[in-house]
Amino acid sequence: MAKNQKLEDVLFYLIEKTNKVIRRYSQVRFSEAGLEITVDQWLVLKKISDSERITQIELANAIFKDRASITRILDLLLEKKLVTKEAGADRRAYELTLTAAGEKFMEQAFMIVKNVRKKGIESLTEKEQDQLRQSLQKIINSLE
Amino acid sequence: MAKNQKLEDVLFYLIEKTNKVIRRYSQVRFSEAGLEITVDQWLVLKKISDSERITQIELANAIFKDRASITRILDLLLEKKLVTKEAGADRRAYELTLTAAGEKFMEQAFMIVKNVRKKGIESLTEKEQDQLRQSLQKIINSLE
DNA sequence: GCCATATTGTTGATATATCAACGGTAAACC
DNA sequence: GGTTTACCGTTGATATATCAACAATATGGC
Numbered sequence: 112m113a114k115n116q117k118l119e120d121v122l123f124y125l126i127e128k129t130n131k132v133i134r135r136y137s138q139v140r141f142s143e144a145g146l147e148i149t150v151d152q153w154l155v156l157k158k159i160s161d162s163e164r165i166t167q168i169e170l171a172n173a174i175f176k177d178r179a180s181i182t183r184i185l186d187l188l189l190e191k192k193l194v195t196k197e198a199g200a201d202r203r204a205y206e207l208t209l210t211a212a213g214e215k216f217m218e219q220a221f222m223i224v225k226n227v228r229k230k231g232i233e234s235l236t237e238k239e240q241d242q243l244r245q246s247l248q249k250i251i252n253s254l255e
Numbered sequence: 256m257a258k259n260q261k262l263e264d265v266l267f268y269l270i271e272k273t274n275k276v277i278r279r280y281s282q283v284r285f286s287e288a289g290l291e292i293t294v295d296q297w298l299v300l301k302k303i304s305d306s307e308r309i310t311q312i313e314l315a316n317a318i319f320k321d322r323a324s325i326t327r328i329l330d331l332l333l334e335k336k337l338v339t340k341e342a343g344a345d346r347r348a349y350e351l352t353l354t355a356a357g358e359k360f361m362e363q364a365f366m367i368v369k370n371v372r373k374k375g376i377e378s379l380t381e382k383e384q385d386q387l388r389q390s391l392q393k394i395i396n397s398l399e
Numbered sequence: 400g401c402c403a404t405a406t407t408g409t410t411g412a413t414a415t416a417t418c419a420a421c422g423g424t425a426a427a428c429c
Numbered sequence: 430g431g432t433t434t435a436c437c438g439t440t441g442a443t444a445t446a447t448c449a450a451c452a453a454t455a456t457g458g459c
Contacts, residue, residue: 115365116375117305118298119319121375122279122384123277129391130274131319133267136398139446151415154262161261167438175275177417179448184415203424203437205337221259227398232266234393241384243390247273250377254280282417295445312409321447328445347407347454355401 126247133231139209140223146216147191151176153220159207160217166204188213216242273393285365290360291335295320297364300337303351303359306342310348332357 118124124164134150141148143209150157154174159165165173171181185207193213209217231238262268276295285292292300298318303309309317315325329351332338337357341348353361376384 114275117331118301121372122388125391126277126317128269129394130270132395133397138327149414157262168436174376175272178417178438179418180414182415187414193268199335201425201437205438211437225259228267231394231398232327234342234397235390239386239390239393242386244266244269245267246379246387249383250375251276254276254375255379293444312406320445322408323410323448324444324446331444343405345455349408 113159126178133227136231137227140227141220144219144223146220146223148216148220151180153224154189155181155188156209156213156217156220159194160209160214164199164208165205166199166201166206168204170207187253277371281368281371282373284371285364288318288363288367290364290367291315292360292364295324296328296332297368299325299332300364302358303338304353304358306351306354308343308350310343310345312348314351383385 112119120251137150137153141150141153155170158170158173162169165177167181167185170176176184183198185194189196189226192210193216197208198203216219262337281294281297285294285297299314302314302317306313311322311325311329314320317324320328329338329340333340337360339352339354340349341352379387
């Protein structure tokens with residue numbers, strides 16, 4: 112009858128914890144490999160890398176961020192010269208692409224990312240992974 | 256052989272998305288109910304409420320936050336007079352408790368929280384919930 | 400008891416999240 | 430074609446995340 116559970120027994124608390132553990136683990140691996148980047152900056156680079164052509168709004172939607180956050184993260188990536196911003200046909204928007212340095216960076220980062228993913232799911236069977244995906248998607252569908 | 260998947264196919268991306276959807280949905284429900292609080296502030300209040308006696312470090316560990324974040328969140332909750340900070344036996348630390356207003360606030364918030372949890376898991380069977388918990392715990396164990 | 404070391408909490412600096420307001424541009428409408 | 434409306438990105442304000450440095454206090458070894 113929907114009691115007032117202790118925090119540790121709440122499913123959503125476990126999701127929050129899992130997310131934080133993944134992020135912290137990833138950040139430590141990046142840093143110790145000498146890759147001076149945050150997890151959020153990696154997410155932005157990855158999505159640009161996945162896309163032929165992408166604007167800031169599309170990017171924001173794809174990785175669940177606000178337009179304002181994207182502006183600021185891009186400022187840092189531009190400083191690091193990993194990304195270029197070019198005016199597109201629609202002169203309100205920009206087209207984002209990785210520089211050569213950006214692509215090289217992502218190749219190096221992939222070595223780390225690959226290992227994080229592997230280690231994270233090492234104790235899950237294929238079936239468990241599928242079920243996990245499906246259950247998470249159901250939660251999203253219920254709340255979105 | 257660990258290919259370079261598209262972001263949308265990565266399990267950890269789905270976990271991040273789920274977490275954000277839950278947080279945003281919760282925040283909207285709080286706001287529209289007139290409860291002027293953030294999800295993180297609620298987490299702090301909830302953990303204090305669950306505990307007989309708790310220090311800031313214990314609190315930080317329990318909800319995966321930094322000592323510095325706890326200090327600043329508590330500053331806001333003190334301003335709102337929802338929490339008290341009293342010197343304990345160890346004079347470096349404080350004992351945190353809810354005020355009467357804090358307890359009343361949490362009762363109101365529970366109406367919202369209960370509904371969020373219910374709606375979030377409405378399409379999951381008990382068994383699916385259990386499997387979800389177990390899989391998430393396995394990921395945590397692998398990376399922590 | 401004294402000293403070296405560890406712990407608790409605070410503060411500053413930087414990165415990110417969110418909301419609201421704004422300027423510039425495009426699209427829709429008439 | 431001019432006006433209204435919608436959209437894209439930026440900026441400011443506030444909240445949170447993380448790291449490092451610091452003051453106050455506690456603890457352990459001697």
